[in-house]
Amino acid sequence: MGKLVNHPCSPYALAWATNSIMAAGCDRRIIAYGKEVHVLQTFDYSRDPQELEFTTAAASPGGQSVVLGSYDRLRVFNRSPQRSIWEEAKPKEIANLYTITALAWKRDGSRLCVGTLCGGVEQFDCCLRRSIYKNKFELTYVGPSQVIVKNLSSGTPVVLKSHYGYEVEEVKILGKERYLVAHTSDTLLLGDLNTNRLSEGGEGTDFYQVRARLAMLEKNYKLAEMILLEQGHPALENLCWSYYQWLMDTQQEQRADELQESQGDGLAAISLYLKAGLPAKAAWLVLSREELLANTELVEHITAALIKGELYERADDLFEKIHNPQQALECYRKGNAFMKAVELARLAFPVEVVKLEEAWGDHLVQQKQLDAAINHYIEASFARCSIKAIEAALGARQWKKAIYILDLQDRNTASK
The missing domain is CATH 2.130.10.10 (YVTN repeat-like/Quinoprotein amine dehydrogenase)
Structure with missing residues (x-):
């Protein structure tokens, strides 16, 4: 003492x-x-x-x-x-x-x-101010250098504090709403909401590796890559691969394939799209890249996944692009894309147009669009679809159109 x-x-x-x-x-x-x-x-x-x-x-x-x-x-x-x-x-x-x-x-x-x-x-x-972040978190500034971040759904609070006593200027929540990132005038505060672990980076906010990591947290992979390339970072490839592995380990396949796609690795991106159950994205990527479209085995694999997922319209776009009109027509039909099916049939399979018009009418009747179905039955053939056309007109309360159709039929059809 x-x-x-x-x-x-x-x-x-x-x-x-x-x-x-x-x-x-x-x-x-x-x-x-x-x-x-x-x-x-x-x-x-x-x-x-x-x-x-x-x-x-x-x-x-x-x-x-x-x-x-x-x-x-x-x-x-x-x-x-x-x-x-x-x-x-x-x-x-x-x-x-x-x-x-x-x-x-x-x-x-x-x-x-x-x-x-x-x-x-x-x-x-005793708070200085409060704000709501993306309707999911409450930020309570209890002092210049201390912020309480509370998850509104769980009510769990995390105290973010500058141990150097600097004023906290900005708080962001990144990485699938798991990580806290806050800036002061001279330091960087980082926190993990899941583990409640917090740290402060000293005068390191301008260090290129910190800037690259922040860019990756904000999903700006191109900026992160540019920062590392400017510094001639020898471990650029390893860093990207580590990030890719982390995305896969945390079951973020969609982000992983977006990363591969941004780096020009189309085959790897397609493989990940298919693994993540996103064949439509894989098809979109193939349709945009001629070198991938030339890979017959790859296209067949994607179309099989599209058909399995009942994504017929996207599959028929792919079939049409590789000049397989028969498969494209079948997919258009299964996907109820009748407008595209009729257009294709008129060019490649004229005899199929009548059947497609009738199927189109049947589909519209199932959808309770009776008025629209009438014209497709008429286009199909009076001989094949006159009764269906009349029934659709009656169901749609188009009395004049029903009489008109009847007038065009012979007596045998009208008497039925």
């Missing part, structure tokens, strides 16, 4: 804050002492007739704020990291609170409890 300093009066209000000891008492003066126990700042209220003696003090858990209690009043001081001084906020005056005898902060710094000589207990919300 030893003496630190002689204070002018009994320091009833005493708090150990960031880089300072705050002391106050009956002389109505607040003094901030530095590490070497020299006076840093003095706040003198001895000439304020409304102010009485200071009775208690408490520093926030992060040490960035100090609250001092007196009679009917709370005085709040916040540490400014940029100016390295204490700044006074607007005092909180509460009539009939009387002498404040006890102060206690919630461990995360978001609440302050106040006890009084008369036995009263008051609780105050």
Whole structure:
């Protein structure tokens, strides 16, 4: 034990804050002492007739704020990291609170409890501001250097804090809403919401590997690659492969194939698309690349997956592109893409047009589109579909059209 300093009066209000000891008492003066126990700042209220003696003090858990209690009043001081001084906020005056005898902060710094000589207990919300991030997270700034990130669905909070005392300027949630990334003037804060692990990177925000990692978290693979290429990074290929492996290990096949596609590896991307159950994306990629379209075995594999998934219209686009009209027509028919089927049949299989028009009409009847079905039955053939055309007209309450169709039929058809 030893003496630190002689204070002018009994320091009833005493708090150990960031880089300072705050002391106050009956002389109505607040003094901030530095590490070497020299006076840093003095706040003198001895000439304020409304102010009485200071009775208690408490520093926030992060040490960035100090609250001092007196009679009917709370005085709040916040540490400014940029100016390295204490700044006074607007005092909180509460009539009939009387002498404040006890102060206690919630461990995360978001609440302050106040006890009084008369036995009263008051609780105050101490946040600087709140915001909602993508309707999924609540960001509560409890101090310049501390933010509470709460998952709105689970209610789980994570405290993000700059241990250097720097003001947190921006908070982002990246990587499938798992990772926290925050900037201060001189540091980078990183956090894992799943494991609740937090760290701070010093003056490393401009280091190219940190910038590359942030770009990858934001799905900007091209920017990450450009940053590494500019630095001539020898492990660029290994870094990309590690990221690709991580995507596969975490069952993010779609992102993995997008990465492969962005790097020009079409075959690998198609393989991943098919593995992820996305044959339509694989077909789109093949249709956009002539060298892949020439791979007959690959195209057959994709069309088989499309047909299995009942994605007939995409399969027939692929068949038509490789000049297989028979398979394309069959897929158009199975996918109920009758407009494309009729157009193709008129060019390649004219005899099939009548059957397709009838099938088109049948499909429209099933969809309760009776009025639209009539014309397709007429296009098919009066001999084949006259009864269907009349029934559709009657069902659609198109009386004049039904009479018109009847007039075109011979007596045998009309008598039926």
